Amino acid sequence: MSYLQQLDTYFTENRDKHLQELNTFLRIPSISSLSEHKEDMQTAAKWLANALTNLTIENVSIDQTAGHPVVYGEWLHAPGKPTILFYGHYDVQPVDPLNLWDSAPFEPEIRDNKLFARGSSDDKGQVFMHLKALEALFETTGSLPVNVKFIIEGEEEIGSPNLPAYVEENKEKLAADLILISDTSLYAKGKPAVCYGLRGLTGVQIDVRGAKSDLHSGLYGGGVQNAIHALAEILASFRDEHGTIQVEGFYDNVRPLSEEERQAYRELNFDENELKEEVGVTELFGEEGYSYLEQTWARPTLEVNGVFGGFSGEGIKTVLPAEAGAKITCRLVPDQDPVEIVALLKAHIEKYKSTGVEVSISEFDKGKPFITPFDHPVIQAAGRSYEKVYNVPTAYTRGGGSIPIVAAFGEILNLPVVLMGFGLTSENFHAPNEHFHLENFDNGLRVLGDYMYEIAALTF
Amino acid sequence: MSYLQQLDTYFTENRDKHLQELNTFLRIPSISSLSEHKEDMQTAAKWLANALTNLTIENVSIDQTAGHPVVYGEWLHAPGKPTILFYGHYDVQPVDPLNLWDSAPFEPEIRDNKLFARGSSDDKGQVFMHLKALEALFETTGSLPVNVKFIIEGEEEIGSPNLPAYVEENKEKLAADLILISDTSLYAKGKPAVCYGLRGLTGVQIDVRGAKSDLHSGLYGGGVQNAIHALAEILASFRDEHGTIQVEGFYDNVRPLSEEERQAYRELNFDENELKEEVGVTELFGEEGYSYLEQTWARPTLEVNGVFGGFSGEGIKTVLPAEAGAKITCRLVPDQDPVEIVALLKAHIEKYKSTGVEVSISEFDKGKPFITPFDHPVIQAAGRSYEKVYNVPTAYTRGGGSIPIVAAFGEILNLPVVLMGFGLTSENFHAPNEHFHLENFDNGLRVLGDYMYEIAALTF
Numbered sequence: 001m002s003y004l005q006q007l008d009t010y011f012t013e014n015r016d017k018h019l020q021e022l023n024t025f026l027r028i029p030s031i032s033s034l035s036e037h038k039e040d041m042q043t044a045a046k047w048l049a050n051a052l053t054n055l056t057i058e059n060v061s062i063d064q065t066a067g068h069p070v071v072y073g074e075w076l077h078a079p080g081k082p083t084i085l086f087y088g089h090y091d092v093q094p095v096d097p098l099n100l101w102d103s104a105p106f107e108p109e110i111r112d113n114k115l116f117a118r119g120s121s122d123d124k125g126q127v128f129m130h131l132k133a134l135e136a137l138f139e140t141t142g143s144l145p146v147n148v149k150f151i152i153e154g155e156e157e158i159g160s161p162n163l164p165a166y167v168e169e170n171k172e173k174l175a176a177d178l179i180l181i182s183d184t185s186l187y188a189k190g191k192p193a194v195c196y197g198l199r200g201l202t203g204v205q206i207d208v209r210g211a212k213s214d215l216h217s218g219l220y221g222g223g224v225q226n227a228i229h230a231l232a233e234i235l236a237s238f239r240d241e242h243g244t245i246q247v248e249g250f251y252d253n254v255r256p257l258s259e260e261e262r263q264a265y266r267e268l269n270f271d272e273n274e275l276k277e278e279v280g281v282t283e284l285f286g287e288e289g290y291s292y293l294e295q296t297w298a299r300p301t302l303e304v305n306g307v308f309g310g311f312s313g314e315g316i317k318t319v320l321p322a323e324a325g326a327k328i329t330c331r332l333v334p335d336q337d338p339v340e341i342v343a344l345l346k347a348h349i350e351k352y353k354s355t356g357v358e359v360s361i362s363e364f365d366k367g368k369p370f371i372t373p374f375d376h377p378v379i380q381a382a383g384r385s386y387e388k389v390y391n392v393p394t395a396y397t398r399g400g401g402s403i404p405i406v407a408a409f410g411e412i413l414n415l416p417v418v419l420m421g422f423g424l425t426s427e428n429f430h431a432p433n434e435h436f437h438l439e440n441f442d443n444g445l446r447v448l449g450d451y452m453y454e455i456a457a458l459t460f
Numbered sequence: 461m462s463y464l465q466q467l468d469t470y471f472t473e474n475r476d477k478h479l480q481e482l483n484t485f486l487r488i489p490s491i492s493s494l495s496e497h498k499e500d501m502q503t504a505a506k507w508l509a510n511a512l513t514n515l516t517i518e519n520v521s522i523d524q525t526a527g528h529p530v531v532y533g534e535w536l537h538a539p540g541k542p543t544i545l546f547y548g549h550y551d552v553q554p555v556d557p558l559n560l561w562d563s564a565p566f567e568p569e570i571r572d573n574k575l576f577a578r579g580s581s582d583d584k585g586q587v588f589m590h591l592k593a594l595e596a597l598f599e600t601t602g603s604l605p606v607n608v609k610f611i612i613e614g615e616e617e618i619g620s621p622n623l624p625a626y627v628e629e630n631k632e633k634l635a636a637d638l639i640l641i642s643d644t645s646l647y648a649k650g651k652p653a654v655c656y657g658l659r660g661l662t663g664v665q666i667d668v669r670g671a672k673s674d675l676h677s678g679l680y681g682g683g684v685q686n687a688i689h690a691l692a693e694i695l696a697s698f699r700d701e702h703g704t705i706q707v708e709g710f711y712d713n714v715r716p717l718s719e720e721e722r723q724a725y726r727e728l729n730f731d732e733n734e735l736k737e738e739v740g741v742t743e744l745f746g747e748e749g750y751s752y753l754e755q756t757w758a759r760p761t762l763e764v765n766g767v768f769g770g771f772s773g774e775g776i777k778t779v780l781p782a783e784a785g786a787k788i789t790c791r792l793v794p795d796q797d798p799v800e801i802v803a804l805l806k807a808h809i810e811k812y813k814s815t816g817v818e819v820s821i822s823e824f825d826k827g828k829p830f831i832t833p834f835d836h837p838v839i840q841a842a843g844r845s846y847e848k849v850y851n852v853p854t855a856y857t858r859g860g861g862s863i864p865i866v867a868a869f870g871e872i873l874n875l876p877v878v879l880m881g882f883g884l885t886s887e888n889f890h891a892p893n894e895h896f897h898l899e900n901f902d903n904g905l906r907v908l909g910d911y912m913y914e915i916a917a918l919t920f
Contacts, residue, residue, distance in 0.1 A: 199678060203776055212740025217763045218659060218861025221791050222703065222755040223735075225745035228764040228786075229699060236696030239689060241814065243682065275683075280672025285685035285816035295682040303677045304688040305779050310766030311787060316663055316824045318789050319765050326688075327771060329778050331681050354701065356745035364776045401678030 004388060006140045007449040011132075011442065019115070019438075021051075022128045023108040025090075026117040030124075032068055032091035032158050041068040041154050044090045048127075048152055049073070055135055057150065065162035068154030072173075075134075076147045082455050083147035085176035087409065088127035088183065089156035092119040093430045100432035113438045120436035122429040126182035126422055127152055129441065133448035145456035149176055156183075160405040167412045177416075177460045178378045179409055182448070184421030186440065187268065187395035192386035192447070195419035196379045197297065197398035198406055200369035202338035203305075203329035204345055206234060210357045214310070215320040225356030227324040228309045234359070235326055237352040238302050242288045245302045247348040250341070255334045257298050261374050264396040265293045297398035301331040329364065331400065338366030367404030372416040381454035382420050389446045420451065464848060466600045467909040471592075471902065479575070479898075481511075482588045483568040485550075486577040492528055492551035492618050501528040501614050504550045508612055509533070511591055515598065517610065525622035528614030532633075535594075536607045542915050543607035545636035547869065548587035548643065549616035552579040553890045560892035573898045580896035582889040586642035586882055587612055589901065593908035605916035609636055616643075620865040627872045637876075637920045638838045639869055642908070644881030646900065647728065647855035652846035652907070655879035656839045657757065657858035658866055660829035662798035663765075663789035664805055666694060670817045674770070675780040685816030687784040688769045694819070695786055697812045698762050702748050705762045707808040710801070715794045717758050721834050724856040725753045757858035761791040789824065791860065798826035827864030832876040841914040842880050849906045880911065 011018075030044035031037040045062045048071045052060045057073035068091060076083070095105040095118050103109040108117035115125065130150075137144050151174060153163050167174060187193035210227040211220075239245055270293050272284060286295040309324025311317035330341055346361055353359045372379055374396060383394035399419075410417045422444035428434045471478075490504035491497040505522045508531045512520045517533035528551060536543070555565040555578050563569040568577035579585065590610075597604050611634060613623050627634060647653035670687040671680075699705055730753050732744060746755040769784025771777035790801055806821055813819050832839055834856060843854035859879075870877045882904035888894045 201678075201778065203778075210741060215739060216861065217761070217765065217789060218661075218791055218859070220739065220756060221761040221763050221860060222759050223744055223746045223752040224739055224741060225703070225743075226763050228767050229695065229703075232692045232695035232764065232767070233701075235689065235692035241693075243685070243689075279675060279680065279684055281670060281684060281816055283685075283816045284683055285814070286683045292683040296680060299682050301677070301681040303681050303686050303778075303780055304692065304770065305677065305777055305781065306770035306772045307688050307692070307767050307784065308772040310764065312766045312768040312785075316787065316789065317765055318661065318663075318763075320763055321765065324767065325772075327776065329677060329776065331678055354745070356741055356743045399678070400681060401676065 003141070003453060004446065004450055007136050007446050010136045010140050011445050015442070018132055022125060025124050025128060026108045026119055027106050029106045030091050030119070030154065031094050032155050033094055041091065045069045045071050045154060048090055051131055052150060055131060055138065063166065065166055067162045070154070070163070070166055071150065071152040073150040074148065075144060078144055078147045078456070081146050082177040082458060082460050083149060083175070084452070084455060085149045085151060085174060085179045085415070086130045087179055087181045088130060088152045089123050089154065090127060090152055091154040091157050092122070092124065093157050095432070097432065102433055105434070110438070114435040115438055115441070116433060116435045118434050120434055121423040121427040122434065123156065123183045125436045125441060126444070129182060129422065129444050129448055133445055133452070136445065136449055137452060144452065146452050149174060156405065163405055164408045164412065167409060171412065174413055176413070178455070179413070179415050179417045181406065181417065181419050182421050182444070184399065184419045185423040185425045186421070187397060189424060190390065191392055191395055192390045193395040193397045193421070194379055194382040194386070195397050195399050195421065196374055197334065197371035198369065199300070199400055199402050200332035200336065200338055200367045200407060201329060201402040201404070202332060202341050202366045203327065203364035204342060205325060205327050205362045205364070206231065206349060207323070207325045207360045208357050209323050211322045214322050217318040217320040221320050224320060225354055227321050227357055230354035230357040231307070231309065231324040231326060233354055234349055234352045235304055235307070237348070243286050244288070245300065247302070247344050249344050250300070253335045253337065254300060255371070257294060258374060261298070261396070262294065264374070265291060265297070267393070268293065268395055296400040298333055300333050300336055303329055305329055331402065332369045334369050334371040336369060338368060342366070367402050368407040368411065370407035370410055370417060372410070372418065376416050377458050378416050378418050378455065381458065382418050382451060385447045385451040385454050388450055389443050420447070463913060464906065464910055467596050467906050470596045470600050471905050475902070478592055482585060485584050485588060486568045486579055487566050489566045490551050490579070490614065491554050492615050493554060501551065505529045505531050505614060508550055512610060515591060515595055523626065525626055527622045530614070530623070530626055531610065531612040533610040534608065535604060538604055538607045541606050542637040542918060542920050543609060543635070544912070544915060545609045545611060545634060545639045545875070546590045547639055547641045548590060548612050549583050549614065550587060550612055551614040551617050552582070552584065553617050555892070557892065562893055565894070570898070574895040575898055575901070576893060576895045578894050580894055581883040581887040582894065583616065583643045585896045585901065586904070589642060589882065589904050589908055593905055593912070596905065596909055597912060604912065606912050609634060616865065623865055624868045624872065627869060631873065634873055636873070638915070639873070639875050639877045641866065641877065641879050642881050642904070644859065644879045645883040645885045646881070647857060649884060650850065651852055651855055652850045653855040653857045653881070654839055654842040654846065655857050655859050655881065656834055657794065657831035658829065659760070659860055659862050660792035660796065660798055660867060661789060661827045661862040661864070662792060662801050663787065663824035664802060665785060665787050665822045665824070666691065666809060667783070667785045667820045668817050669783050671782045674782050677778040677780040681780050684780060685814055687781050687817055690814035690817040691767070691769065691784040691786060693814055694809055694812045695764055695767070697808070703746050704748070705760070707762070707804050709804050710760070713795045713797065714760060715831070717754060718834060721758070721856070722754065724834070725751060725757070727853070728753065728855055756860040758793055760793050760796055763789055765789055791862065792829045794829045794831040796829060798828060802826070827862050828867040828871065830867035830870055830877060832870070832878065836876050837918050838876050838878050838915065841918065842878050842911060845907045845911040845914050848910055849903045880907070
C-alpha cells in the first residue's frame with residue numbers, strides 16, 4: 001500500500017472524529033478585533049497548544065505578545081531532512097450582521113457537504129488540516145519524513161501588528177527550509193492552485209489647497225487657481241490612456257515575467273468575457289502587451305481610491321473650491337520597494353504641482369511584495385502534490401492582493417514561502433455564512449500529507 | 461441755481477422724511493423664498509404701488525404672476541424724449557441666523573451713518589432712491605425731463621422664475637430706450653462704477669461609471685478601469701497649465717476687449733497684492749496676456765465646482781471605485797451662447813472618455829452673458845453723472861458674476877442695460893447685519909436725478 005493509500009484509509013476512517021474535533025475549535029469565538037473576546041483568544045491558543053501536545057509536538061508554548069498570543073511547537077526528529085515551518089492563524093473576523101447567518105456562526109453545521117462556521121475556511125479549518133496531516137503520518141508510520149515547526153498567531157485579521165517583532169526576536173528558533181501557509185484558495189472548484197507571489201502595497205494622500213476658503217466662481221473665477229483642477233492635473237498625469245504608470249522610475253525594479261510563468265498563466269484559459277460579465281463592464285482596461293492575469297498578478301498598479309473637493313450635493317453651486325484631495329494606493333510587484341515608490345510618487349507630484357496651490361502628501365502603511373520563484377523546487381513540489389490528489393494540472397498563480405505578513409516572514413527568515421490553500425473564493429471568508437467545502441478538507445489532508453514526502457525528497 | 465443745486469437742496473431738506481418713508485418699506489419682511497411671507501410680498505407690492513401713485517405715476521398695477529407680483533407704472537408726458545425703464549426688486553433674502561444680527565433685520569436702525577436692515581442695500585434702498593429721484597424732479601420742476609416706466613419684481617432673490625415670461629408678454633408695454641438697474645456696488649468707497657457687462661453661466665455634471673460596483677483594488681487593479689482616473693483625465697483635459705480652456709471652439713465667439721476697455725481697467729490700478737492677501741494665495745493664476753480684472757470680467761472660465769468618487773474617510777481603503785462625478789460651470793462672456801457651449805463641452809468630454817467606462821452628462825440652467833458696449837452713450841452718460849457728484853473718475857467695470865435676468869431683459873426688449881449701483885461689497889447683502897452707507901444714499905439720489913437730464917439730452 002502506497003503512503004497515499006495509507007493516508008486515504010486513515011482520513012476516511014477518522015473523518016467523523018476529525019470533524020468533531022474541528023467543531024470544538026470552531027466553537028471558540030476568537031474574534032481578534034473585539035476586546036470582549038480577549039479571553040476567547042487565550043482559550044483558542046490553549047486549545048491549539050493542547051492539540052499540538054497531543055500530537056507529540058515538543059516545546060509547545062503559548063507566547064504572549066503585546067496583543068494576542070502566538071502558539072509555537074516543534075518536532076525535530078528527522079535528522080538531515082528539511083524543516084517545514086507551518087504558519088496559520090486562529091483568530092477570525094467579526095460576525096455581524098448576525099441576522100444574515102443561516103446558522104449561528106459559532107455553532108458549526110454541515111449542509112450539502114459544506115461546513116458552515118466562522119473560521120471554517122479562514123483559517124481554523126486549514127490550520128486544523130496541518131495538524132491532522134501530521135497526525136495521520138504519525139499514526140500510519142510512527143514518525144514524520146521531515147522536521148516541523150509551528151507558528152500560529154491570533155492577530156492575522158487585524159494586520160499582524162505584533163508578529164514581525166516576534167519573528168525577528170525568534171529568528172533562530174524559527175529557522176527552517178520553507179514556510180507553508182494554507183490560507184488561500186483554489187483557482188476554481190476542482191482546480192488547485194499554488195500561489196507563489198503576492199503584490200505589495202503602498203499609498204499616499206494628496207491634499208491640495210488654493211485660497212484660504214472657497215471663493216465665488218463669478219467674482220474670482222479665471223484669476224485664482226481652483227484646487228480641484230490642480231488635483232486633476234496631478235491625477236491625470238499618473239497614467240497614460242492604457243493605464244501605464246507615468247511616474248519616472250516606477251517600473252525600474254519590476255521583475256519581468258519569465259516565459260514559463262506566462263505560459264503557465266495562458267494555460268489557465270482565463271475567461272475574460274466571464275470577468276466582464278462579473279464586474280459589469282463592456283471593455284477591460286490595462287497595460288498593453290499583458291493579459292488580464294498578468295496585469296493583476298505580476299504588474300504594479302496606481303489607483304486613485306477616492307477623490308473629494310468642493311460641492312457634491314444636488315444641483316449646482318458655483319464655488320471655486322479652495323481644497324481638494326485624493327487617496328492613492330499602488331500595488332507593487334517584486335522587486336519594487338514601497339519606500340522607494342513613495343519617494344518617486346512625491347517627486348512626480350511635485351513636478352505636476354500647479355501654480356497657485358500648495359500640495360501636501362501624507363503616507364499610508366507599506367507592505368512589500370512577495371514572490372517565491374516560480375521554478376523553486378518547493379513550489380513545483382506543491383504542484384505535484386495537488387495533482388496526485390485532484391488529478392488535474394495545478395494552477396500556478398500569484399495574488400493581486402497583499403498579505404504584508406507573508407512578505408515580512410519571507411524576508412526576516414529569508415525563506416521561500418509556499419501558499420498552498422484549500423479554500424474557495426466563494427466561501428464568504430469575511431462575510432455571513434462563511435463555509436468550507438469539505439471535499440477540499442478531505443482532499444487537502446491528503447495533499448498536505450503527500451507534500452511532506454515531496455519535501456523530504458528535496459535537498460536544500 | 462443749477463438743477464443739481466436744486467436737487468441738492470431738495471434732498472437735504474427732505475432727508476429725514478425720506479428715511480422715515482424708507483423705513484416703513486424696510487419693515488415689511490418680504491422674504492420671497494419663504495412661503496410664510498407670501499402675504500408680506502403682497503403688502504410690499506401694495507406699498508410700492510401706492511408710493512408710485514403718490515408720485516403721479518400712471519397706470520400703476522400690481523400684476524400677479526405664478527409667484528410673487530410685479531409692480532408696474534409709467535409716466536409718459538415728455539414727448540420726443542427718451543424713455544427709461546427702471547427695474548428693481550422688493551424681495552429680500554432670508555435673515556437667519558438671527559442671533560448674528562446686532563439689531564432686528566426688519567427694525568431699521570442707523571448707526572455710524574449706515575442704515576441697518578434687511579434690504580437696505582439689496583435692493584429696497586436702491587429702488588426707493590429711484591422713486592425719490594423722480595419725486596425731487598417733480599417737486600422742483602413740476603415735471604420730468606424723460607419718460608419713465610417701472611417694473612419692480614418680487615422674485616429676484618429666488619432667480620426671477622416668472623419675470624422672463626412677464627417681460628415677453630408685456631414687450632410692447634415695456635418698450636423703452638434703456639433699462640436702468642440700481643442693484644450693484646461702487647468700485648470702492650468713494651469710487652463709483654458703471655457696470656456695463658456681466659458674465660453668463662452654464663454648466664454640466666459629469667458622471668463616470670466603470671464596473672457595476674466598487675472592486676477590490678488588489679484583485680482587479682490593473683485590469684479594470686477606475687472611474688476616478690477616467691474622470692481625472694477628462695477634468696485635466698479642460699484647461700492648460702495657465703487655465704486656458706482647451707475645449708475646441710470655446711473661444712470662437714468671445715468678443716475681444718477694446719483698447720479703450722483695457723485702458724479703463726488699467727486706470728483702476730487694481731492691487732493684485734491686496735487680492736492675494738484677501739484670498740490667501742501666494743500666486744495668482746490665469747490666462748496669460750490678461751490682467752486679473754480682464755481675466756475675471758471679460759474672459760470666460762471653466763471651473764470644476766465639485767468632485768466626488770470612491771472613499772473619502774479617514775485613512776486608507778483599497779477600493780477600485782466604480783463611480784465618480786464632477787460638477788462643472790462656465791462663466792461666459794459676450795458673444796458666447798450657453799447652449800452652444802454645452803454642446804462643445806459634450807463633444808470634448810466624449811473625445812476624452814476613457815476605455816472601459818460610461819460617461820453621462822446632465823445640464824444645469826443657463827444664463828446668457830450681458831454687455832452694453834463700453835462706448836454706448838447711456839454708459840458714458842452714467843459715468844458723467846457719477847463724476848459730477850462723487851468728484852472722482854468713474855470706474856467702468858464688468859461683473860464676473862452672473863445675473864441671468866439682466867441678459868434676458870436686454871435680449872427680450874432689445875435694449876441697453878445700465879447697472880448704476882450704490883451699494884458697497886462690504887454691506888452684507890445676503891448675510892446678517894445688512895446695511896447701506898447713507899453717504900451713497902445721499903449721493904446716489906443726486907446722481908440719479910442728474911442722470912435723467914443726461915439721458916434727456918441724448919438722441920436714440
